[in-house]
Amino acid sequence: MIKGITLVRPASSPAVYDTLVSFFAALGFEDGQSWNREGDRGRPFLAPLGNLEFVDGMKQGATDTWIEVTQLDAVRGVIEHWLATNLSAAEAPKRISETAETFWKSRVFTAEPVPGIVYAFWEWDEPLRGKPVALAGDLSAEGAKFAIIVARWNSVITDRLLEGALDCLYRSGARKDEVHILRVPGAWEIPAAARKVAETKLVDAVITLGVLLRGETAHYEAIYNEVSRGIGQSQQETGIPHAFGVLTCETLEQALDRAGLKAGNKGFEAASAAIEMVSLNRKIDQKVASE
Numbered sequence: 349m350i351k352g353i354t355l356v357r358p359a360s361s362p363a364v365y366d367t368l369v370s371f372f373a374a375l376g377f378e379d380g381q382s383w384n385r386e387g388d389r390g391r392p393f394l395a396p397l398g399n400l401e402f403v404d405g406m407k408q409g410a411t412d413t414w415i416e417v418t419q420l421d422a423v424r425g426v427i428e429h430w431l432a433t434n435l436s437a438a439e440a441p442k443r444i445s446e447t448a449e450t451f452w453k454s455r456v457f458t459a460e461p462v463p464g465i466v467y468a469f470w471e472w473d474e475p476l477r478g479k480p481v482a483l484a485g486d487l488s489a490e491g492a493k494f495a496i497i498v499a500r501w502n503s504v505i506t507d508r509l510l511e512g513a514l515d516c517l518y519r520s521g522a523r524k525d526e527v528h529i530l531r532v533p534g535a536w537e538i539p540a541a542a543r544k545v546a547e548t549k550l551v552d553a554v555i556t557l558g559v560l561l562r563g564e565t566a567h568y569e570a571i572y573n574e575v576s577r578g579i580g581q582s583q584q585e586t587g588i589p590h591a592f593g594v595l596t597c598e599t600l601e602q603a604l605d606r607a608g609l610k611a612g613n614k615g616f617e618a619a620s621a622a623i624e625m626v627s628l629n630r631k632i633d634q635k636v637a638s639e
């Protein structure tokens with residue numbers, strides 16, 4: 349059974365390798381397993397979908413790497429920022445083309461992070477192309493403001509959850525000065541802080557991070573019920589999305605697994621849910637305004 353396609357692109361020098369890695373890392377690709385062996389190294393960037401396409405009779409374009417995205421304009425913003433950071437003010441604009449319409453109902457632009465290495469970024473005009481359109485949030489955090497409430501109790505875990513949440517937010521385009529981190533003593537204090545910050549309406553979403561360990565927490569059920577109820581209630585009564593990143597685990601080892609070891613990073617997942625809800629809220633507002 350076919351499982352996936354890997355296009356291997358040898359870099360012409362270590363500097364070119366570093367530049368391309370920096371460029372793709374800025375775009376928010378999922379990281380694959382990097383490798384480094386006696387001078388050889390590799391860094392995979394994963395996409396949820398890939399295909400190999402043969403063409404006949406089509407003019408040779410500027411690139412053979414076409415990266416399909418959602419939110420083309422937001423991706424363009426990330427690339428313009430990367431170019432402005434890594435190249436001179438005179439050179440940066442030359443490395444990105446205008447966004448143009450294609451003949452297959454999409455828009456495209458090209459970017460050239462290294463001279464001669466060009467990538468095309470494109471987006472369908474109508475992503476679902478005729479299928480029933482559901483309103484769904486995107487994973488772009490551009491222009492959104494977030495508060496992260498993180499418990500200090502079990503900080504060896506909650507620090508990793510925080511790291512995961514920040515990784516997700518920044519990779520999705522959130523600006524550092526629009527992400528506010530609030531520390532509270534323990535999970536018990538999360539709902540009150542979440543509500544206080546949500547009531548200000550100065551943030552678009554709140555991300556709650558904490559860890560309750562059953563083995564070490566007296567009245568575990570009572571605390572957990574109150575924390576989850578409080579966070580849910582704050583979300584419903586303020587209308588600000590609250591992502592739930594409070595782990596409930598039997599042991600420290602289990603919690604570590606969920607904070608970046610073996611079972612993903614629940615902080616990253618909570619941040620991703622928050623981003624999606626902010627985007628969905630905006631789309632609902634736009635739809636209401638346009639009808």
Ligand code: DLZ
Pocket residue numbers: 499501502533534535536537558559560561564565566
């Ligand atoms: C007291 C306590 C206990 C026993 N266990 C935890 C825990 O596993 N996770 C957590 O975040 N906080 C715990 N706390 C602290 C309470 O959440 C709270 O901070 C204190 O009771 C002070 O109100």
